[in-house]
Amino acid sequence: MIPLLKRIIRTGIISRKLPAILADVPAAQAPQAGEHERLQDEILNILGRALTIREVDAGSCNGCELEVHALNNPYYNLEGRGIKFVASPRHADMLLVTGPVTRNMENALKVAYDCTPDPKLVVAVGDCGGGCGEVGPMFAENYASCGKVSNVIPVDVFVPGCPPTPAALMQGILAAIKGSKG
Amino acid sequence: MTTFFDEPIEFTLQEGVGAPVWLGTVPDGEALEAFAVSVHKNDGRIAAIWGSDERLRGNGFRLVVVFGFESGHLQVSLDLPADKPVYPDLSGIFATANRMQRATRDMVGIASVGGDQRPWLRHGAWPADWYPLRHDAGEGQSWPNEPSDYAFLQVGGEGAHEIPVGPIHAGIIEPGHFRFSVIGERVLRLEQRLGYQHKGVEKRFIGLALDGGARLVGRISGDSTCAYAWAYASAIEAACDVEPTGRALGLRALVLERERVANHLGDLGMLGNDAAFSFGLSQFFRLKEDWVELSGRLFGHRFMMDRIVPGGVSQDLDADGLAAITEQCIVIEKEVRALKRIYDEHAGLQDRFLTTGPIGPELVRELSLTGMAARASGVMLDGRAWRQDYTPPPPYAGLGVRPAVDERGDVAARVEVRFLEVFESLRLMQKLAASLPGGPVRLEVPPKPDAQGLGVIEGWRGEVVVGVALDGRGKLARVHPHDPSWQIWPALEHAVLRDIVPDFPLINKSFNLSYTGVDL
Ligand code: SF4
Numbered sequence: 176m177i178p179l180l181k182r183i184i185r186t187g188i189i190s191r192k193l194p195a196i197l198a199d200v201p202a203a204q205a206p207q208a209g210e211h212e213r214l215q216d217e218i219l220n221i222l223g224r225a226l227t228i229r230e231v232d233a234g235s236c237n238g239c240e241l242e243v244h245a246l247n248n249p250y251y252n253l254e255g256r257g258i259k260f261v262a263s264p265r266h267a268d269m270l271l272v273t274g275p276v277t278r279n280m281e282n283a284l285k286v287a288y289d290c291t292p293d294p295k296l297v298v299a300v301g302d303c304g305g306g307c308g309e310v311g312p313m314f315a316e317n318y319a320s321c322g323k324v325s326n327v328i329p330v331d332v333f334v335p336g337c338p339p340t341p342a343a344l345m346q347g348i349l350a351a352i353k354g355s356k357g
Numbered sequence: 358m359t360t361f362f363d364e365p366i367e368f369t370l371q372e373g374v375g376a377p378v379w380l381g382t383v384p385d386g387e388a389l390e391a392f393a394v395s396v397h398k399n400d401g402r403i404a405a406i407w408g409s410d411e412r413l414r415g416n417g418f419r420l421v422v423v424f425g426f427e428s429g430h431l432q433v434s435l436d437l438p439a440d441k442p443v444y445p446d447l448s449g450i451f452a453t454a455n456r457m458q459r460a461t462r463d464m465v466g467i468a469s470v471g472g473d474q475r476p477w478l479r480h481g482a483w484p485a486d487w488y489p490l491r492h493d494a495g496e497g498q499s500w501p502n503e504p505s506d507y508a509f510l511q512v513g514g515e516g517a518h519e520i521p522v523g524p525i526h527a528g529i530i531e532p533g534h535f536r537f538s539v540i541g542e543r544v545l546r547l548e549q550r551l552g553y554q555h556k557g558v559e560k561r562f563i564g565l566a567l568d569g570g571a572r573l574v575g576r577i578s579g580d581s582t583c584a585y586a587w588a589y590a591s592a593i594e595a596a597c598d599v600e601p602t603g604r605a606l607g608l609r610a611l612v613l614e615r616e617r618v619a620n621h622l623g624d625l626g627m628l629g630n631d632a633a634f635s636f637g638l639s640q641f642f643r644l645k646e647d648w649v650e651l652s653g654r655l656f657g658h659r660f661m662m663d664r665i666v667p668g669g670v671s672q673d674l675d676a677d678g679l680a681a682i683t684e685q686c687i688v689i690e691k692e693v694r695a696l697k698r699i700y701d702e703h704a705g706l707q708d709r710f711l712t713t714g715p716i717g718p719e720l721v722r723e724l725s726l727t728g729m730a731a732r733a734s735g736v737m738l739d740g741r742a743w744r745q746d747y748t749p750p751p752p753y754a755g756l757g758v759r760p761a762v763d764e765r766g767d768v769a770a771r772v773e774v775r776f777l778e779v780f781e782s783l784r785l786m787q788k789l790a791a792s793l794p795g796g797p798v799r800l801e802v803p804p805k806p807d808a809q810g811l812g813v814i815e816g817w818r819g820e821v822v823v824g825v826a827l828d829g830r831g832k833l834a835r836v837h838p839h840d841p842s843w844q845i846w847p848a849l850e851h852a853v854l855r856d857i858v859p860d861f862p863l864i865n866k867s868f869n870l871s872y873t874g875v876d877l
Contacts, residue, residue, distance in 0.1 A: 230529045231525060232529075232530065232531050232532055232554075233532075234553075234554050234556050234873075235531070235554075235579070235873065236576045236577060236578060236579040236873050237531055237578055237579045237580055237871065237872075237873050238576065238579020238580070238582065238660060238662070239579070240529055240530065240531070240579075241579060241580060241623075241660065242659075243529050244529060244623065244642075245642070245645075245646060245649075247642070248639070248642035248643060248645065248646045249639050249642065249643045249646075250643070250646050260529060262527035262528070263527075274554075274556075275556055277553060277554055277555055277556045277876075278480075278482035278499070278502050279480045279482060279552055279553045279554075279555050279876075280524065280532055280553050280554070281482075281502055282502065282504060283524050283525050283532065283553070287525060309572070310572070310576065313561065313572065313573055313576070314556055314561075314576075316497070316499070317496070317497065317499075317556075317557045317560065317561070318482065318483050318489055318494075318497075318498060318499055318500075318557055318560070319482060319483075319489070319555050319556050319557035319560075320556040320557055337576075337662070338579065338660075340653075340659070
């Protein structure tokens with residue numbers, strides 16, 4: 176127990192300040208200064224509670240999942256900012272979907288979408304999910320793939336990258352929330 | 358020419374600097390079966406099975422079986438007539454051949470005579486008599502997506518019932534279907550049905566240039582992008598007679614070991630979390646973030662995709678970069694040692710880890726397991742380390758890799774092996790950084806028409822095998838990437854027996870197998 180306590184004390188709180196995260200993304204995409212402070216308020220305004228996300232891997236190479244996982248590391252600390260990943264689409268405000276959608280996952284993704292209560296947000300993740308960049312076309316429609324996510328369910332926001340960095344993912348999630356408000 | 362196990366099949370050693378591979382052909386199915394029996398008797402294993410359509414080259418179809426054995430790998434090809442492409446079922450000799458044979462039938466229409474005939478990758482998105490990898494299959498067709506009935510094996514008995522899980526799971530993980538048969542909470546049987554991630558990767562390789570193939574192979578399983586890229590590059594280099602420089606090989610090992618450490622750090626955190634110790638998750642995820650962040654800074658990509666390419670690597674490191682790697686290794690080692698003490702002393706964790714999800718060395722051999730899963734059950738098999746009759750490929754031959762082995766075979770053993778492998782990789786990286794030779798990092802690779810090659814790399818899960826064949830124009834005619842998860846998935850079906858359903862996530866995570874790597 177002693178080494179455990181020592182470690183907790185030594186590590187302290189390391190959650191990165193949002194401006195530091197957003198500094199990692201190209202200036203053109205970065206939201207206005209001060210916006211980060213309103214993130215939690217904004218979520219509360221829109222939803223009256225924490226934002227809940229159901230992640231669906233519809234055919235990714237699992238690279239995108241590595242970065243979605245990173246969102247919950249102590250630096251990005253998504254949960255600490257009022258955004259929670261949940262197990263059921265029925266409890267989700269947002270679907271975060273990776274992959275090209277495989278034909279073997281097409282039905283499961285549609286069911287997850289239908290189970291998500293309205294109003295729902297869909298964020299498509301990665302060049303595969305958006306069918307763009309150099310990688311998207313590599314996984315375009317064929318006998319086994321439906322291609323990008325929007326070929327199967329309506330998409331509100333798309334986050335490019337292969338995989339997108341955690342910072343880009345946070346921005347995409349933010350953009351979807353703001354879009355739904357305005 | 359060499360022969361093995363007193364079988365009348367002549368093999369030639371593949372040229373080049375990759376892991377030792379011998380190539381041979383068998384005249385007929387009977388000879389293949391006899392050879393498989395001999396491999397089995399000599400403690401060998403199945404490393405991969407695939408098929409190809411050779412009709413455009415004036416032949417019928419070809420079945421390729423790669424065996425692993427004490428000294429390396431044996432690639433055995435069997436040509437089959439175009440009008441009757443069948444071969445003897447090997448799953449009676451190597452149980453692990455079952456799913457590979459079914460996938461080969463789904464993809465190319467080469468079938469085993471006897472054995473499990475249920476489809477594997479084909480769920481209902483295309484018809485049973487259409488085979489995507491046949492040259493006359495065409496492009497761009499699609500059929501109505503008919504959900505198919507899959508005949509799960511039934512478990513009878515009073516009080517037994519079934520719990521179907523997936524394809525979408527509760528966490529942020531890949532899709533797959535698990536069917537548990539249980540009595541109360543006890544698991545009597547688990548049957549997996551995978552293939553949900555099948556996106557037609559093997560078909561996408563056909564006709565690509567070598568560099569396009571490198572990009573695609575690096576996206577088969579993102580957590581193993583470096584291992585795949587190296588195995589592919591190694592196969593291409595063997596086919597096209599190119600030997601990468603010592604500097605390129607050293608840099609490849611650096612990124613491969615970085616990949617190994619990144620995955621072990623993440624999984625050690627997840628394992629803590631699955632055993633109700635969220636402190637472990639936040640600590641290990643902090644270290645993992647530091648780790649991939651430096652990868653991003655030095656290599657321009659957090660997971661180092663596209664850094665290993667045919668001919669070498671696409672990015673050099675300067676002295677500052679090497680120093681940063683060494684420095685980080687020292688810091689991370691200290692931190693992980695401290696966390697190991699905490700894990701080792703935490704009664705709650707050890708209680709969940711010990712004796713949970715056991716597999717024994719017999720099962721490891723029976724199912725042809727490799728990698729961390731094999732070593733955590735006492736089977737010393739590591740392509741980076743010397744064995745009595747095995748010389749590891751450079752740069753590992755000169756590094757004196759000390760493989761981590763644990764006899765226990767349970768979750769605790771897999772946790773222990775992951776810890777030990779982190780420490781060993783950190784040591785290797787420092788050694789590599791201190792002794793990296795000079796010279797260019799990338800050579801031209803002129804494609805050699807109609808050539809073939811096989812690459813084998815010890816990835817963080819186990820052996821990643823990539824077979825390539827070039828066409829008459831020097832483009833890719835066939836690429837088969839093989840993930841070690843093929844063999845380990847069936848072992849998971851055994852590992853959960855007698856444990857309770859709530860232990861499944863922990864056991865599953867202790868292996869953390871790839872879905873996309875086997876679904877392709
Ligand atoms: S975008 Fe890149 S990382 Fe994400 S699933 Fe596609 S290939 Fe993998």
